[in-house]
Amino acid sequence: MDKRIVIFALIYISCGSDQPKRSGAAAGGTLQPDGMAVFRQRCVVCHGADGTLGLNGAKDLTQSATPLEERIQIITNGKKLMTPFGTILSPEEIKAVAEYTLTLKK
Ligand code: HEC
Incomplete structure (x- = not known):
């Protein structure tokens, strides 16, 4: 009986941990999207x-001085081969990831 409870708890934990990641919410319960994620x-x-891979003509983000x-x-509307993310990510997520790209700068 005890064993079953433990197994159930493990399944519950492992399933539960996938969901907050999708919305970008941190485990602490904040609603601030995680730019790195x-x-x-x-x-x-x-x-x-x-940020340096540069596939499909992507800019090296460590060298970029773009404000x-x-x-x-660019993230919202796309540019050349870059996908527009305006319909994929929320404005909050776009801002968070844009801020994250600034931290890659060398
Ligand atoms: C399909 C490939 C692809 C994906 C996926 C992609 N990018 Fe890009 N990205 C590019 C390309 C190509 C450029 C260069 C566009 C140009 O010619 O100016 C670029 C340019 C940029 C720039 C501008 C750099 C500069 O200084 O001009 C930023 C910032 C950027 N990407 C951020 C992101 C972020 C954040 C994501 C994820 C949300 C992302 N990109 C996903 C291909 C991609």
Whole structure:
């Protein structure tokens, strides 16, 4: 009987932990989207985890001097081969991930 409860608890925990990640909400219950999580999920395919990959003509984000507002524009509307994320991410997520890309700058 005890064993079953433990197994159930483990299944519950492992399923439950997937959901907050999708919405980008941190485990602490804040509603602030996690820019790094969004980047890891949506952007690394072209930009790489550290921003330098440059696939599909992507800019090296460690060398970019583009200001925040323009980054938000590019992420929302796309540019050349970059996917527009305006319909995929919320404005809050776009702002959070744009701010995260600024931290990649060397
Ligand atoms: C399909 C590949 C692809 C994906 C996915 C992608 N990008 Fe890009 N990104 C590009 C390309 C290509 C450019 C260069 C556009 C140009 O020619 O100016 C770019 C440019 C940028 C720039 C502007 C850099 C500069 O200084 O001009 C930012 C910021 C950026 N991407 C952030 C992101 C973020 C954040 C994500 C995820 C939400 C993302 N990108 C996903 C391909 C991609």
